[in-house]
Amino acid sequence: MPPGFPIFPLKQMAYDANMLRVPTVRWLGVFHSDLDKYHFPDRCLLKMTSHDKERAKAMLLRCYLSKEAPQWRKELEVMVQKGMKFEIEALSSNSLSFLSEYIPEKIHEGSCI
Structure with a gap:
């Protein structure tokens, strides 16, 4: 699972939900x-x-993932179904400069979810 996924607030923090909410957060990953x-x-x-x-x-199981981040949920479901994950660092195995090309391309294309 991508290390950033668990950043989503926990139920115990629901009382602070308005302060923790970042509706424009995007997942720029693989x-x-x-x-x-x-x-x-x-x-x-x-x-x-x-x-x-x-x-x-x-x-x-978190209900807000379906309502507020359906694309994240879909990627997470595929990840669990396949039992495989990516770590962005592994992409440098293609070439040392790959990440410096890949990340700007993803941003330019709007390929963040």
């Missing part, structure tokens, strides 16, 4: 849909650990 588009080698995929899967499934 999505499973990028696998074909960028022809990433399989070595960029990492097997999800049991801890990753537990955390991801717990995230999927």
Whole structure:
């Protein structure tokens, strides 16, 4: 699971929800849909650990993920279904300059969710 996913507020913090809410937050990361588009080698995929899967499934139970971040939910569901994740650092295995091209391209295309 992407390390930033658990940043979403917990139920225990619901009383602070208005102060914690960032409706314009975007996920600029590697999505499973990028696998074909960028022809990433399989070595960029990492097997999800049991801890990753537990955390991801717990995230999927959060109702606000469906209402406020449906694209995030979809990517998380695909990740759990495939049992694989990406870590953006793994993309430098293509070339040392790949990330310096990939990230600006994703921003330019609006490929953040």
